[in-house]
Amino acid sequence: MTNLINKIICLLIVLGTAVSVSAAPEAEYKKLVKSWALNADGSQVFHYNMELTIYSYLAMRSLYGESFIQYNPEYQTLKINSSYTKQKDGTIVKTPDNAFVEVLPRTAVDAPAYNQLKEMVVVHTGLELGTTIYLDYTITSKAGYLPELDIFEPIQQASPVKEYSLSVTVPVDRDLSYSLANPEVMAKMNVEEGMRTISWNLKNVKPASLAPMQRIESGDMQYLACSTFENNKEALNYLFEQFDHPESMPLVSLAETLTEGKNTDTEKLQAIHNFIVNDFAHSRLSLNETGYRIRSAEDVIRTAYGTDAELINLLYGLLSAAKIETKVCAAYPVKDPQECSILKAIRLFIQAKADGQTYLLTSGSPKMSEIGWTADYCNIRDLKTGEEMDLTPCSPDLSYDVTMKLTDKEAVSTIKANIPAAFVAYSDSKATAFSEGDKNASVSQKGNMITVNYQTTEKVETVPGYYLLRLPDSPAGVSHQPYASFNSTRDCNLFLPYAPNETYTYTIEVPANMELSTPVAEKNISNAAGNCIQTIKQNGNKVEVSRSLKIDSNLIKRSDYPAFHTLMAAWADINNTQLLFKQK
Known part of the structure; x- marks a missing residue:
């Protein structure tokens, strides 16, 4: 018994260590400095300085083994001020000349008019766990190359930042609009020799979330926005x-x-x-x-x-x-x-x-x-006038009314689908993606809603004495979207393309030699994210199924994400999208 207890204790220690290791960052910026300057002659200077310590083999071999600096040599000058690594024992390894490699940026490969663009790849050498990478460079742009100082810079990086400094410098007679999407950090202003500098100093900046479907609109992404354009019309x-x-x-x-x-x-x-x-x-x-x-x-x-x-x-x-x-x-x-x-x-x-x-x-x-x-x-x-425009957001409301005739071999469905026009390609006048190959399908449109009437036939899966019927749904439906199967936890808000609102009604005519085996039921889930209702009823030789899902907003706040995940799990559950019948 004592040996067993000791083994359990050892296992818990190992698991605890594994958890702490997995929670540790792959790397950390000890210092990160970014500064922009608009000179009186119209030229611009961007200065970058980083000190990055490597903690994992992933960071060393994949994430931070190289740095990429893109610039246009026709109008810009790149100067590497310093580049070296300091190993854990204090040994300095300078970046050799052959570790600075100029290539064509991948985005310019298929654009000959922009093949003059360059990307300097700095290959960091002497890397080992505990190594700190030092890189400092400056890009100077000739006057006239860039229209104005125009900055939209993400704050959070792939790894945490211990000390983060940002600054913008312009002549005192130039207007500068600026905003840092972090209300806890106040801007500092300094005027010296006819130049005005706005700066921010941030401490212990958390890394950016790796969760999918983040957008600036969701409020999660911190950024610095600065411009010397007089107003949006001028820009x-x-x-x-x-x-x-x-x-x-x-x-x-x-x-x-x-x-x-x-x-x-x-x-x-x-x-x-x-x-x-x-x-x-x-x-x-x-x-x-x-x-x-x-x-x-x-x-x-x-x-x-x-x-x-x-x-x-x-x-x-x-x-x-x-x-x-x-x-x-x-x-x-x-x-x-x-x-x-x-x-x-x-x-x-x-x-x-x-x-x-x-x-x-x-x-x-x-x-x-x-x-x-x-x-x-x-x-x-x-773009021409600079005037603000009001666009009415499109309705995502989608509904299917399905009448099915079931036999022991197949199910023939007559479907009336009401589909938002935004789901259909503008060039697809027949809505072929939704009519499932029915050449006799009819299509009509009223406003932003397209109605498709069509028929489809599918085989019924059988095992001795039982028949499995899958309920047809829209190929654009939520159950076919990637976010329907996201993780159960999330460390940031979720921003959906639209707020889904789907309704399906099925009336199934059942032959005399079959009966419904799936239990008659009604499920109603209503929470902070929306609601999901699913009912199964039987009326003589007809089975009626109703399914509806409504999400209240494009923006699913982190606090509401568990509620959203509950709705998605219920909606995408395969047991709710098929019926089992048995032979009498």
Whole structure:
């Protein structure tokens, strides 16, 4: 017995050690410094300094074995001020010359117009557990390369930061709007030799969460936002002035070709949007990486590729040339208008109107822009005027009314599906993803709701004396989304694409030689995240099933996440989406 107790104690010690080891960080920034400066001559300087201590083999071999510094040598100068490691015993290992490797950034590989961009890869040497990496560099940008000082910088890093310093310096006669999304840290101001410096000193910054589906809109992500643009109109106009005029002959000519034989504005819009989405290579370079430059529509057409901003420019030009009412819109991921002069954070999309319908278009997807779901959380402005726009968020309400006729071999379902238009590609006039191949399916649309009537047949799974019927549902339904099977715990808020609201009703005609084996029941779960109701009833030879799920908000706060997970577990449970019948 004593030996058994000793073994148990040893096991508990080992488990406790394992837990403490797993909870320890892979690495820690002992010091992290980031500073930006706008000089009187218009040039800009970014300074970076870090001291990072390695605690695990994962950090040493994968996470922090290299540092990546992207810059444009045509307009920017990179200077490595110092780079070395200090091993646990105090030995200094300087980074050798052959450990500084210049490569083409991955985002620029398929964009020849931006192949001048460089990425300096600093390979850190002499690494072992307990080693501290020291890296200090400066990037200086020539006057005129960047339009203004424009900063949108995440605060939290992959590892905790013990001391974190941030500063922004501008001439005293320049306006500077700034905000740090951490109300506990106050800004300090210092004026010296005609320059004004705003700085923040943070202590013990926790690492960023690794949980999926985080967004700035959820309030979890801390960031520094600064800009010397006078206002959002000035900032947005800087981009819009680079957009092509829709009267230009290349755009007019191409628009005529693309819309030839199209009789309605909707058909014209679909043809042009399909052309942008499907006929161009889409470069992943951001506005910041291109220096906020947008190539002309003619260059994009000639080279058959473009950045998101460049393809939005082309889409806007072609739609306007086709006489379709069109606006370029910029969505900021924060509501605070003080931060709306930041260009680095915006997402561009097109608002177009055709035949009484409003379309929210992007360059990379045939479906509605995700902004259509999250308009309440964003600040949306007209790129041309800078004026704030009100977008009515799309309704996610989805319902299926299913009548099924069951035999011992198959189930024939007649389905009436009411589907939000945002779930259907703008080019998919037949809603083929929802009609399951029924060539006789009928499709109609009223406002933002598409109704599809179709039939489908599926085999019934059988074992001697029993029959298993799976209830059909929408391929866009919540049970098919990744967040339906997330972990039971979460260390941050969850931001959903939309707040689901689904209803399914099934009426199943059962043959005389079968009876329902699944118990008749009613389940009702209502909590802080929403509600889930599921009922099974039997009325003679008919079985009636009703399922509904309603989530109250896109934003699931961390405190409400257990309630949300409970609803998802009940909704996605396979036992609630199938019925068992037995032979009489």
